[in-house]
Amino acid sequence: DAKTTQPPSMDCAExxxxxLPCNHSTISGNEYVYWYRQIHSQGPQYIIHGxxxxxxxxxxxxxxxxxxxxxxxxxxxxxxxxxxxxxxIVRVLNDYKLSFGAGTTVTVRA
Amino acid sequence: DAxxxxxxxxKITETGRQVTLMCHQTWSHSYxxxxxxxxxxxxxxIYYSAAADITDKGEVPDGYVVSRSKTxxxxxxxxxxxxxxxxxxxxxxxDSPLAGGKYTQYFGPxxxxxxx
Numbered sequence: 446d447a448k449t450t451q452p453p454s455m456d457c458a459e460x461x462x463x464x465l466p467c468n469h470s471t472i473s474g475n476e477y478v479y480w481y482r483q484i485h486s487q488g489p490q491y492i493i494h495g496x497x498x499x500x501x502x503x504x505x506x507x508x509x510x511x512x513x514x515x516x517x518x519x520x521x522x523x524x525x526x527x528x529x530x531x532x533x534i535v536r537v538l539n540d541y542k543l544s545f546g547a548g549t550t551v552t553v554r555a
Numbered sequence: 556d557a558x559x560x561x562x563x564x565x566k567i568t569e570t571g572r573q574v575t576l577m578c579h580q581t582w583s584h585s586y587x588x589x590x591x592x593x594x595x596x597x598x599x600x601i602y603y604s605a606a607a608d609i610t611d612k613g614e615v616p617d618g619y620v621v622s623r624s625k626t627x628x629x630x631x632x633x634x635x636x637x638x639x640x641x642x643x644x645x646x647x648x649x650d651s652p653l654a655g656g657k658y659t660q661y662f663g664p665x666x667x668x669x670x671x
Contacts, residue, residue, distance in 0.1 A: 477656065488645050488662030489598070496656060541586055541605075541652040543660055545598040 448472070448535040454550040463520040465549055467533030470514040475538040478509060480518045481545070482529040489532065489545070492518065523553045558582065561646050561663040568636050569671050576631045576666050578646030587629040588613075588647040588660065589621065591640075598645065604629055605651075636670045643667050 450468040457463040469478060479494040493500055493507045495516075500507045506519040520527055532548040559580040568574050578587065589601040590613075600613030602621040610621050618640060620632045629648075633640055646663040 477658075479659075486665070488647075488665050491659050491661065494656075494659070536658070538656075539652050541588075541603065541649065541658075541660075542600075547597060 448476075448544065449533045449546060451531075451533050451546070451549045453547065454552070456552050456554055457520075457523050459525060459553050459555050460522055463523040463527065463551060463553070465518040465520075465531050465533075465551065466515065467518070468515045469533070469535050472513050472535055473537075477536045477538065478507065478513075478516050479534040479536055479543065480505070480507065481532045481534065481543075482527075483532070483548070484526075484529040492531075494536075523551075525553050525555060527551065528553045559646060559648055559661055559663040561644075561666050563666060564664065565667050567669045567671065570637060571635050574633045574636050574668065576633075576644055576646075576668070578629045578631070578663060580627055580629075580646075580648040580661075580663075582648060582661070583626060584648035584661075585626070585651050586649045586660075587623065588649075589619070589629070589631045590645045590647065591615065591642040592645060592665075593642050601631065601644075633668075636668075638670050641668060641670045 480492040481489045483489045495507045509516045530548040530550050532545050562577045588603045590598045592598050599615050604610045604623040607626050623629050644666045647660045649660040652658050
């Protein structure tokens with residue numbers, strides 16, 4: 446019972462913005478959207494999370510649609526080091542569980 | 556100030572041997588987790604701990620034992636290793652999920668375990 450749907454893979458050009466979509470059409474009002482990434486052979490790395498407002502930090506921006514059924518992670522200027530598997534995760538408020546699905550394999554090309 | 560560390564980073568062992576994987580965090584996080592990652596299965600939770608001396612099973616606990624006598628350490632033991640336990644193991648830590656919107660899990664670099 447996957448809570449999120451992501452494309453299996455996508456390419457983007459170095460220096461361009463990378464827009465990673467995620468569908469979470471069954472999300473509830475008390476569920477957050479989290480993004481992690483995993484660079485090859487490393488541990489997952491937290492990127493950003495949000496509830497309903499758009500969020501931005503030094504790594505990325507998170508855009509959540511008004512109905513909260515989908516979101517987009519934006520890497521503003523992709524570099525080769527951004528090549529990784531990106532996971533979109535829905536987490537229930539006050540619950541420790543983070544369920545990692547298959548994610549999107551993002552390849553940044555020079 | 557390493558945050559969360561795991562040791563060893565690589566381990567080869569034989570079927571039937573006992574193996575302990577170590578995890579240490581310097582943030583004084585109350586929660587700690589052990590995951591395994593296999594091709595085709597993604598990350599799966601083995602055990603977690605909400606505080607020292609409090610542990611609980613995750614999704615795939617069979618064949619593993621954990622303990623948490625100190626807040627900063629969370630060792631994972633395979634009492635009698637099997638080939639099916641060949642995997643990459645990740646430790647993670649976090650504040651209490653009751654921290655609300657600020658909750659985040661931070662992961663270690665992983666231990667690659669091969670059971671021959």
